[in-house]
Amino acid sequence: MNPTIDGLRATFGTAIGRAAVARDGETVVHVRAERLRDVMQWLRDTPGERYDYLVDVTAVEYRDPERPLEVVYFLRALERRSDLRVKVELDAREELVVDSVVPLWAGANWLEREVFDMFGITFRGHPDLRRILMWETYAEGHPLRKDFPLRGRFSRAEQVHQALAANPEAHYSMEELSLAEAYQELPADMRERLRKGERGKIPHSE
Amino acid sequence: MKHVIETKEVAGQSPNWMLARLDDLVNWARANSLWPMPFGTACCAIEFMATAASRFDFARFGMERQAFSPRQADVLICAGRLPFKLAPVIRRVYDQMPQPKWVISMGACASTGGIFDNYAMVQGIDTIVPVDVYVPGCPPRPEGLLYGILLLHKKIKGESLIQRGLRDEHPLDDTGLRLPPEQIDEVSEPFGNSVHQFRSA
Numbered sequence: 001m002n003p004t005i006d007g008l009r010a011t012f013g014t015a016i017g018r019a020a021v022a023r024d025g026e027t028v029v030h031v032r033a034e035r036l037r038d039v040m041q042w043l044r045d046t047p048g049e050r051y052d053y054l055v056d057v058t059a060v061e062y063r064d065p066e067r068p069l070e071v072v073y074f075l076r077a078l079e080r081r082s083d084l085r086v087k088v089e090l091d092a093r094e095e096l097v098v099d100s101v102v103p104l105w106a107g108a109n110w111l112e113r114e115v116f117d118m119f120g121i122t123f124r125g126h127p128d129l130r131r132i133l134m135w136e137t138y139a140e141g142h143p144l145r146k147d148f149p150l151r152g153r154f155s156r157a158e159q160v161h162q163a164l165a166a167n168p169e170a171h172y173s174m175e176e177l178s179l180a181e182a183y184q185e186l187p188a189d190m191r192e193r194l195r196k197g198e199r200g201k202i203p204h205s206e
Numbered sequence: 207m208k209h210v211i212e213t214k215e216v217a218g219q220s221p222n223w224m225l226a227r228l229d230d231l232v233n234w235a236r237a238n239s240l241w242p243m244p245f246g247t248a249c250c251a252i253e254f255m256a257t258a259a260s261r262f263d264f265a266r267f268g269m270e271r272q273a274f275s276p277r278q279a280d281v282l283i284c285a286g287r288l289p290f291k292l293a294p295v296i297r298r299v300y301d302q303m304p305q306p307k308w309v310i311s312m313g314a315c316a317s318t319g320g321i322f323d324n325y326a327m328v329q330g331i332d333t334i335v336p337v338d339v340y341v342p343g344c345p346p347r348p349e350g351l352l353y354g355i356l357l358l359h360k361k362i363k364g365e366s367l368i369q370r371g372l373r374d375e376h377p378l379d380d381t382g383l384r385l386p387p388e389q390i391d392e393v394s395e396p397f398g399n400s401v402h403q404f405r406s407a
Contacts, residue, residue: 143325152325156394157387160333163290165382
């Protein structure tokens with residue numbers, strides 16, 4: 001069992017649910033959804049814990065309709081080479097909402113978008129929560145939910161119709177690919193290389 | 207070449223004369239200088255690359271130049287499964303190709319959806335663009351693709367310049383579909399391993 005669990009229980013008390021060691025030796029700990037942001041902040045910033053890398057965010061829906069959905073966070077402390085899995089349970093009969101961890105790990109942005117796309121779980125505080133795998137006008141629902149039929153909800157003709165009506169430029173626009181907005185946040189050497197025209201003219205860079 | 211263009215010596219004339227049907231000449235030229243536009247989406251594209259590389263080398267059949275721009279291509283080779291998200295892309299690529307143009311559907315997934323009978327996958331690219339040759343296999347070996355290319359040669363050599371409408375463009379009409387909806391539903395029906403899966407409400 002990962003010693004982090006004792007620290008979590010001492011700090012957050014009843015917000016920490018059951019913990020167990022999975023078959024691969026990694027520790028899984030359940031956290032109440034209301035305290036998720038605080039727990040994650042603590043795991044990232046506490047000296048001696050320092051889970052500084054969010055490997056993945058995903059979700060699980062079980063076949064038993066009574067069982068809640070789980071949002072799973074895979075954390076890694078790069079310096080200590082330690083792994084921890086954090087799970088949050090969401091009752092499927094209620095609204096599926098959980099706090100976003102993008103303010104803690106910027107890399108959670110696309111991971112949470114994928115969970116939203118596939119499971120319909122809303123991440124409160126996400127800066128840009130929209131579909132990422134399916135196109136943005138996709139209307140059939142969230143494909144990895146158990147009530148979603150394998151072939152989708154619409155007829156094949158309707159699916160082809162909607163797919164052909166989509167505008168491919170809407171997803172792969174140059175604005176989206178452009179570095180312009182992030183330019184000031186880039187490291188100095190990369191800014192210098194871009195300024196010399198390595199990737200063409202960057203708007204608003206001067 | 208002898209089989210395609212019949213030469214005939216005209217009595218009293220210089221033997222440098224050759225007579226041939228214009229169709230044969232044009233088709234011979236077209237068939238032997240196809241410029242493929244590879245649309246590789248999956249493992250079929252690996253076999254496609256093998257077909258293009260030195261061991262199998264489809265340049266032997268006139269495909270020396272691969273066109274990575276649809277505007278300079280005349281065979282679209284869809285090598286791999288096509289998700290619905292890519293459907294408008296392949297349609298646009300096809301629309302941008304100038305006439306004359308042909309389409310080879312390479313592999314089980316491009317031709318039928320293959321094992322991917324699910325919410326995300328086009329069940330055969332013929333619901334999106336017209337297809338001339340279907341190459342079976344998962345993925346087809348390079349010999350399979352070469353055979354498909356030779357079949358396309360055969361098809362091209364059977365065409366005629368006076369066939370009206372053969373080279374007309376058929377853009378998507380108001381329905382937004384290439385085929386009638388009933389036909390798309392019919393060709394997309396489950397088969398094989400997927401017959402036990404049902405569309406639920």
